Amino acid sequence: MTSPGRPRPTALLADGIKATRAQLVASVAAALVVALVCLIVLVTAGRSAATERQVLASIEDAGSRLITAIDTMGGAGIRPESVSAVADLTGVAWAIGFGPASDAVIANAGTVTGRAPAGVPVRTYVGALPVDVTMVGGRLPGRPGEAVAGSGAAARLGLHDNAGPVTTTNESVPVVGVADLTGALARFNDSVIVAALPDDAPDLRFIYAVVDNVGSIDVVATQVQAALRADQPGQVTIETPSAIATLRDVVSGQLGSSSRQLMAGILGVGAIVVLITMLSLVSAKRRDFGRRRALGASRSAIVVLVLTQAGLAALAGAVVGMIAGVIAVRVLAGSLPSTSFMAGLAALTVLAALVGSVPPAVIAARRDPVRILRIP
Amino acid sequence: MVTIEGVRLTARDLTFAYRRGAPVVLDRLNLECEPGSVTVLTGPSGAGKSTLLYLLALLLPASQGSVEWDGRSVESLPDGERSRLRAAHSGFVFQDAMLDPSRTVVDNVLESALFAGIDPQTARQRADELLAEFGISHRGDHRPGEISGGQAQRVALCRALVTNPDVVFGDEPTGNLDADSARIVWDALIRHAACGATVVVATHDESLAQAADHTIVIDLPDDGNDSIHGDGVVVTNGVGVGNGAGERP
Secondary structure (H helix, E strand, O other): OOOOOOOOOOHHHHHHHHHHHOOOHHHHHHHHHHHHHHHHHHHHHHHHHHHHHHHEEEEEEEEHHHHEEEEOOOOEOOOOHHHHHHHHHOOOOEEEEOOOOOEEEEEEEHOOOOOOOOEEEEEEEEEOOOOOOOOEEEOOOOOOOOEEEEEHHHHHHOOOOOOEEEEEEOOOOEEEEEEEEOOOOOOOOHOEEEEEOOOOOEEEEEEEEEEHHHHHHHHHHHHHHHHEOOHHHEEEEOOOOOHHHHHHHHHHHHHHHHHHHHHHHHHHHHHHHHHHHHHHHHHOOOHHHHHHOOOOOOOOHHHHHHHHHHHHHHHHHHHHHHHHHHHHHHHHHHHOOHHHHHHHHHHHHHHHHHHHHHHHHHHHHHHOOOHHHHOO | OOOOOOOOEOOOOOOOOOOOOOOOOEEEEEEEEEOOOEEEOOOOOOOOOHHHHHHHHOOOOOOOOEEOOOEEEOOOHHHHHHHHHHHHHEEEEEEOOOOOOOOHHHHHHHHHHHHHOOOOHHHHHHHHHHHHHHOOOOOOOOHHOOHHHHHHHHHHHHHHHHOOOOOOEEEOOOOOHHHHHHHHHHHHHHHHHHHHHHHEEEEEHHHHHHHHHHHHHHHHOOOOOOOEEEEEEEEEEOOOOOOOOOOOO
């Protein structure tokens, strides 16, 4: 039988698993500590992170990512191709442009019954409507020249079938659907908007651009200004919700900072408790470590065995703690922190347990086997 | 019968004290243990039998002098290399079995094979053979707390032999056993030596000394200091100084 004198890594791992099961009390104690750390971090820092996430989401929903280019005087001559130029900018998620409002729009007398025709503005748009627009009825325009009415405009026009022709002073426009225009398009909910014809798009009065990341809004706003194709660029006003972006940064920074400090503190305490638990395990098993050293276990093998046992216990504890923590946060806060937060927490907790187990492992490995063997 | 190469153990001017300034336990000892032989270290308590055993087994570093395994000085090797040599070539039988109470008998036997890096299936097969040979195969799944002291020592013997080691060290391996159990252990060590292994045992048991190939008596000096006695220290079964002989210049 040939003996290389070095344990096989797989055999060492298998022995670590056996030790974890054989020394159940110590393993469960270490696992419980890790589970408690996960649970406490989740119901404190995790809950705070979930709240932060909610606050930031509501800030962003309020339009903090929206850049608006406005031709306030109506003489800037913003050409339609400006929309695609803005949409192609890095960091821009979506862009759309609107032309000037036409004269009063009168509902087709044939579709209105029992009430006097009412006028609503109609505007041509260039670009794509957002995919998440909420349809009340009908559909979005599928070809140039088709129109969609905001729900406010539909009510004023009496479009009970959510579709039908409307007429301006010089043309008839087919409305193919009614939508609740919200968010960036909220100001057009009382309008009928018409998909522009490719060769007949008017100069634009508004361009709306939504950025991917609110943190980059000032940079992108500068790029939007440069990307505009206009006869009089100086007459175009760029509006950004800088104050909301600043508020978002402040909220994010303060909540994030306090969460991180809390989490670091709890992880540190957890690592110390794991250290004490593993120290007591190592102390209780000192004869085993001494015997194993006498039988040929190297110091590194002893370290690996102790860390394997601690790591397995920590993994089990992290799973249990995360499940319990997620349930607790869901009940307490009504929402959860991000997946990356939870994955990071689980990894950090196991890492903290391993770091806390290094000193006991080294102590176990450096004990004099003869001294241990000679004490009955 | 399995053929084992054995290891020639040599001590040259071996001197040891547990710490600087402490009384010298062993003083310039020279000895040689041949493969295929059983060498018994005997003498009164505190004379240094176990210390000499631990020095030969590379568990203690010498204060002066050297320990050689097959002519290679292993005294100054780093700890990792000494561990590797122990794992690959030696087995150890302790006085009180020293089993892990949380593991089964089979897992205890396989412990040596783990650190030797032996294929787990091969080791398990050898473990089963040894447990059967010593009449405790039916105890394989039991915990040490569920078997007798004699059975526990047989398990410890299986653990020492599971790697077919070239050298076996025993520190009072029969000290806590009744005569029948002691005979089983002793016969196993003699059989292992007959296969070619080097067997070194520290013991108080005079009857074991009688059955050994070589006996080294370590005596307390007259002045009360723990060291090898100067006169008549070495007895090689009355034949004179030879293999397994130790002497003091």
